[in-house]
Amino acid sequence: MGDRLPWTKPVLTPHRMGGLNKFGDLRTQVHQSDIDGVEIAPLLEQYGSPLFIVSAKTLRENVRRLKRAFATRWPRVRHGWSYKTNYLGAVCNVLHQEGSWAEVVSGFEYQKARALGVPGSRILFNGPWKPNEVLQQAIEEGATIHIDHLDELYAIENGARKLGRESVPVGIRLNFDTGYTDAWSRFGFNIESGAARDAVQRIAASKWLKLTGLHSHIGTFVLELRAYAAQAKIMAAFMDATERETGCTIEYLDIGGGFASRNALQGVYLPPEQMVPSFEQYAEVITDTLLEATRGRVASGKPLPVLVLETGRAVVDDAEILVTSVVGNKRLPDGRRAAILDAGVNLLFTAYWYNHEVRPLRPLEGIAEETVLYGPLCMNIDVVRASVMLPPLNIGEPLAIRPAGAYNNTQWQQFIQYRPAIVMVTAEGRVELIRAAEQLETINALERVPESISQPFPQGLPE
Ligand SMILES: Cc1ncc(COP(=O)(O)O)c(C=O)c1O
Numbered sequence: 001m002g003d004r005l006p007w008t009k010p011v012l013t014p015h016r017m018g019g020l021n022k023f024g025d026l027r028t029q030v031h032q033s034d035i036d037g038v039e040i041a042p043l044l045e046q047y048g049s050p051l052f053i054v055s056a057k058t059l060r061e062n063v064r065r066l067k068r069a070f071a072t073r074w075p076r077v078r079h080g081w082s083y084k085t086n087y088l089g090a091v092c093n094v095l096h097q098e099g100s101w102a103e104v105v106s107g108f109e110y111q112k113a114r115a116l117g118v119p120g121s122r123i124l125f126n127g128p129w130k131p132n133e134v135l136q137q138a139i140e141e142g143a144t145i146h147i148d149h150l151d152e153l154y155a156i157e158n159g160a161r162k163l164g165r166e167s168v169p170v171g172i173r174l175n176f177d178t179g180y181t182d183a184w185s186r187f188g189f190n191i192e193s194g195a196a197r198d199a200v201q202r203i204a205a206s207k208w209l210k211l212t213g214l215h216s217h218i219g220t221f222v223l224e225l226r227a228y229a230a231q232a233k234i235m236a237a238f239m240d241a242t243e244r245e246t247g248c249t250i251e252y253l254d255i256g257g258g259f260a261s262r263n264a265l266q267g268v269y270l271p272p273e274q275m276v277p278s279f280e281q282y283a284e285v286i287t288d289t290l291l292e293a294t295r296g297r298v299a300s301g302k303p304l305p306v307l308v309l310e311t312g313r314a315v316v317d318d319a320e321i322l323v324t325s326v327v328g329n330k331r332l333p334d335g336r337r338a339a340i341l342d343a344g345v346n347l348l349f350t351a352y353w354y355n356h357e358v359r360p361l362r363p364l365e366g367i368a369e370e371t372v373l374y375g376p377l378c379m380n381i382d383v384v385r386a387s388v389m390l391p392p393l394n395i396g397e398p399l400a401i402r403p404a405g406a407y408n409n410t411q412w413q414q415f416i417q418y419r420p421a422i423v424m425v426t427a428e429g430r431v432e433l434i435r436a437a438e439q440l441e442t443i444n445a446l447e448r449v450p451e452s453i454s455q456p457f458p459q460g461l462p463e
Helices: 040-047 056-071 089-097 107-116 132-141 150-163 195-204 225-246 279-293 295-299 313-319 440-444
Strands: 051-055 077-082 101-104 123-125 144-147 168-175 209-215 252-254 306-309 320-331 337-341 357-360 369-374 383-390 398-402 422-425 431-435
Touching: 040 051, 040 320, 040 398, 051 056, 056 077, 056 089, 056 279, 056 306, 056 313, 056 422, 077 089, 089 101, 089 107, 089 313, 089 431, 101 107, 107 123, 107 132, 123 132, 132 144, 132 150, 144 150, 144 209, 150 168, 150 195, 150 209, 168 195, 195 209, 195 225, 209 225, 225 252, 225 279, 279 295, 279 306, 313 320, 357 383
Parallel strands: 051 422, 077 101, 077 306, 101 123, 123 144, 144 168, 168 209, 209 252, 252 306, 337 369
Antiparallel strands: 051 320, 320 337, 320 398, 357 398, 369 383, 422 431
């Protein structure tokens, strides 16, 4: 008995794609060593890993392309920068310098825009909760307010009354079924149920308010162009009916955001280069529909409304990358290779929904193999990529994850780890720190430990 070997569970190790075969390794490794000509590796040494890097050049080019696509097809176009997509001050100001207004959805975002120097008159104020003091400030400062619900309508009316200001211009947010997107019916007033028409009538009956705009936002990462055609048609028809019934003049139609960025949404089979419409394609569908729907208006000599866009992710996503480093490797029980990175879903919130592209900074040697990329959190769901073909990775190997500009610097979490530095490569090629890395003091700054419990072990160290 004593001579027997201990029993161990048998393990089957399947052969996996990507190993050597008679065709060799056909995959060409894409790598990225610089951003706008600035080498990334020295930046990691200077600012630490992980590191977010924003390209001001790409940001400017994107927003210019967006505006050109629409301005060449519609006489009056305005872009409001969706703060929630990325409200780093430097990012917002680059876009403001390009002429974009601020589109904000909370008291905090309103204050942030004001603190950056954006006047109230260049702020679009959306969102389901606009705290009373900020709402009052927005009325006083002439912000464009989009009413979400009736209680807010009454609050604005009260605010106008307090100021003794009649006919305060307001817009309303609409929701409706495009036939191609889920109706985000929790925001604004529903058209089909008649709630939107009731709101219009209510505003028309108020001496304190004047309806000047219609707003809707039909979703995010909307790949279906027909959804925008439906949106434009429904909003134009509602504009006509509203003007006819109440005698008001709608000065602008705000179609919100939602254009897809060049990212790979999980569950979408084709790559983003094939799936994601260009700005020109979105613009063509929207303006063609609006031109058709406003023919009667033009014939009667009425001005065309300003077309307002609140495009967020498609402007900023590919203007920022996250560079992270490998901190460990392991082989999973099912045979797959796995690597642990110093950045996870705490920083790349969008990894829950998108398969981001992963690029080493240099060509790597060795056979590419299916690899799982985990983040550093002690939490099972911290997966940056569930499966990506990569050669063996050394400890410290930096990887650029992209695109990372949309919703990550706003939805990231200070959870378990510090949040890292963010730098911007300016259009002139300078590298500027735009957000310092967090440290213990940053996180402790707001905490207070009461005097009576200020010592962890007042009776001496426990056993
Ligand atoms: C009202 C509003 N406008 C604009 C946006 C920006 O959307 P996107 O980033 O999809 O363009 C959002 C995002 O949810 C939004 O809620």
